[in-house]
Amino acid sequence: MIVRAVTGRARAAALAVSLVAIGAYTSTAGAFTVNITAANPRVIYLQVGVGSFNGIYNSGGTPANNPTVNVVSVTVPAAQVGSGTAQTMTTNSTASISYYDNYVFCSAPAQLYVGGFYRSTSNTGAASLRATSPANLVNTAGDRIPFTQISWTSSGNGDSGAQPFPAGTFAGGTQTIGTIARNQWAESCHTFRYANSGFVASGTYRGRVVYTLSTP
Amino acid sequence: MRASMTASLTLLLASMAAVLPAAAATYRVDDSATLPVESTALLRWRQAAPSRTRDDTLEGATAVAVRLNLAPWVEQTARLYLVLPAQGTAAVRVSWLTQGRLLPGEISPGERVLIYQGPIASPFLEETLTLRIEADGSRLPGTERLQFHFEIDTD
Numbered sequence: 001m002i003v004r005a006v007t008g009r010a011r012a013a014a015l016a017v018s019l020v021a022i023g024a025y026t027s028t029a030g031a032f033t034v035n036i037t038a039a040n041p042r043v044i045y046l047q048v049g050v051g052s053f054n055g056i057y058n059s060g061g062t063p064a065n066n067p068t069v070n071v072v073s074v075t076v077p078a079a080q081v082g083s084g085t086a087q088t089m090t091t092n093s094t095a096s097i098s099y100y101d102n103y104v105f106c107s108a109p110a111q112l113y114v115g116g117f118y119r120s121t122s123n124t125g126a127a128s129l130r131a132t133s134p135a136n137l138v139n140t141a142g143d144r145i146p147f148t149q150i151s152w153t154s155s156g157n158g159d160s161g162a163q164p165f166p167a168g169t170f171a172g173g174t175q176t177i178g179t180i181a182r183n184q185w186a187e188s189c190h191t192f193r194y195a196n197s198g199f200v201a202s203g204t205y206r207g208r209v210v211y212t213l214s215t216p
Numbered sequence: 217m218r219a220s221m222t223a224s225l226t227l228l229l230a231s232m233a234a235v236l237p238a239a240a241a242t243y244r245v246d247d248s249a250t251l252p253v254e255s256t257a258l259l260r261w262r263q264a265a266p267s268r269t270r271d272d273t274l275e276g277a278t279a280v281a282v283r284l285n286l287a288p289w290v291e292q293t294a295r296l297y298l299v300l301p302a303q304g305t306a307a308v309r310v311s312w313l314t315q316g317r318l319l320p321g322e323i324s325p326g327e328r329v330l331i332y333q334g335p336i337a338s339p340f341l342e343e344t345l346t347l348r349i350e351a352d353g354s355r356l357p358g359t360e361r362l363q364f365h366f367e368i369d370t371d
Contacts, residue, residue, distance in 0.1 A: 031365040032250040036308070036349055038274055038356055039258035045265065062264040100265070117265045121274070122357040183266045183354055 043119035044127055046213040049091065049112050053099035061099065069208070072112060072192045082199030089150070089192040098187055105156050106189035112152075114165050115187025116213055118180040125216040126179040129165060132210045135172040139203030147172040147207055149197065152190040163188040170209065177211065245296070245366040246285035253279040256359065257349055274353040280345045282318070284366055287339035295369040296332035296341075300325050304360045307352040312345045328367065 045063040049070030055061030074089040088110075095113040098105040106113045118127035136144035151169035164186035165178035180186040259274035266272070284296070296318070300310065302325045311322035318331040318341075332341075351360070 031363050032247060032252060032280060034252050034278060034280065034310075034347065034349070034362045034364070035256040035359050036259055036276070036351060036356070036362060037256055037359040038353065039260045039276070041357070043261065043264070119261055119264075119266065119353075121353050121355075123354070183270070183272050185266050 038121045040119075041121040042215055044116065044213050044215055046116035046129070046211065047095070047099070048114050048211045049093040050095045051099065051113070056099060056102045070112065074194050076194070076196060078202075080196065081202075082196065084195075084197050087194045087196050089194055091192075100185050100187065103158070105158070105187060107157070111155075111189035111191050113187065114177070114190055114211070115185070116180060117185040118182060118213070118215060120182045120215065123182060126181045127213055127215045128179050129177045130174055130212050130214065131170065131177050132174040132212065133170040133172055134207050137205035137207035139201070139205045141201065141203055143201045143203060143205070145198065145200055145205045147209075149195040150192055151195065152192045154188045154190055156187065156189050165190070180213070240369070240371055242367050242369050243288070245368050247282065247366050249283035249285070251281050253281060257347070259349060259351055259353075259356070261353060262350075272353040274351045274356060275349065277346065277348050280347060282341070282343045282345055284341040285339065286336045286341055286368070289336045289368060289370060290339055291336065293335050293371050294333075295330055297328045297367045297369070298323060298331050299328045299365050299367055300362065301365075302326035303363060306356040306360055308360070308362065309350045310362065311348045313348075314346075315344055317341060317343045318345070325362075331366075 043063075047066075050066055050068040052064035052066035053061050054064050070091055070093040072089050072091045074087045076087050080087070091109045091112045093108050093112055096104050096106050096108040098113070098115065100115070114129075116127075116129070133147045136146055137150075138144050147170040151167070153167045154163040154165055156163065163178075164180065165188040168175070168177065178186065178188070257276045257278035259276035262273040262275045263271050286294075298321070300323045304325065307324075309322060309324050311320070313320045314331075321329045321331060323329045349362075
């Protein structure tokens with residue numbers, strides 16, 4: 001309730017008049033309330049290798065599901081097996097552009113795109129990206145190669161600072177790959193290599209790594 | 217003595233009335249019949265993913281069926297205002313469209329915006345406001361209440 005009036009002695013009189021008027025109507029004066037709340041307070045998107053986005057985000061694009069599981073592989077020449085000379089791996093990924101801005105960020109198939117974003121209305125910390133790898137890659141005969149033989153470097157076209165998902169080596173278990181701060185997009189390109197430090201039987205050794213992005 | 221003082225007071229009020237504008241004042245309007253169409257407006261991220269410009273805006277829309285009791289001011293010229301007192305923690309911006317009886321506009325907490333100016337012709341004014349609400353998504357952890365009311369300035 002606000003009373004405005006003119007100055008000086010006249011103000012007192014105007015006040016008196018206004019108070020009479022207000023007294024007659026304030027008993028019924030109300031206010032209306034509009035409640036607002038976030039429909040989707042937390043949103044995450046994770047892409048490892050090939051992913052899908054309906055458009056580009058800065059043009060109104062939205063994330064989409066993509067069930068593709070990409071393969072990172074290397075064929076070690078017989079003469080090189082166990083030599084200790086690291087063997088650069090390659091991928092079957094075709095994901096070079098970033099859905100962040102359609103920029104050619106990775107060099108597929110040599111590199112594997114790892115990226116995503118985390119949206120939240122609550123300041124409760126960053127989202128965490130973890131990778132779970134088995135202890136070993138295994139061939140059909142049951143021979144094994146420790147997953148710790150596989151490591152990666154991290155970069156991105158045009159990037160000069162630290163990578164959000166930096167270089168590392170698989171642990172043969174669950175490990176943290178990096179974090180995504182609230183309301184940020186993070187991405188890196190990983191180039192894998194096989195350490196080739198052990199003499200192993202011939203065959204195709206397989207193992208699957210599962211990446212998981214978790215919100216606080 | 218008593219008769220003398222009464223006479224003086226009467227005289228004073230009479231002289232004041234002569235110099236006053238016609239009770240220029242602000243009143244809160246009875247809007248108790250005004251109702252939002254939805255109990256809660258759901259806001260969605262304007263950009264699905266975070267951007268380099270850090271656009272963390274949540275946005276949504278809802279409607280409000282406005283019914284104002286203007287009976288006390290019929291046949292007066294007045295200005296109607298929508299008021300959103302300072303409140304809450306999130307930065308909020310509300311814009312609205314109307315069906316033509318009131319003016320469209322936009323408002324933030326702590327502001328008072330003109331929505332009508334002219335003669336009050338009837339005791340009740342009905343209008344539908346279509347609200348478009350924007351809020352800072354980095355500061356809206358839960359439900360927030362925006363409490364509006366209407367005020368009228370008379371000449």
